[in-house]
Amino acid sequence: MDFKEKVLQVIAEVCEDDVVKEEHDMDIFDAGLIDSFATVELLVQFEEQLDINVPITEFDRDTWNTPNAIVDRLNELK
Template identity: 40%
Template sequence: MNIQETVLNILADLTGTDEVKENLDLALFDEGLLDSLGMVQLLVEIEGQLSVSVPVSEVERESWGTPKKIISQVEALS
């Protein structure tokens, strides 16, 4: 499984919707699909499944607000 598939599967599990896989520009925070606790859970899952460590202090809501942006950030760190 590649980074994009893994991140999208994690997001689908956390948000409870496959819409994150269909619309990569979905505004996760604005739509109420992700909050700060959900972001921490996302980072834990990314580290566990992809071995990519992302410090919470490095996460800005603007640059991690859509599935596409999250995938881009994880790819840049891997």
């Protein structure tokens, strides 16, 4: 499993919906797949499963809103 697939898997687990594995440009906030509580869980899972620490202060909903955007941001942090 490559990096992008791992990230998509984490997002799907937190969102509890595999649609994010197919719709990479879907706004997961607008779609109602993730809320503020799930956002924290997402960041925790990135650290636990991918060993990438994303400070909550770095997380901006406008730039972390799609699976593709999340993969891009994590690539910058790894």
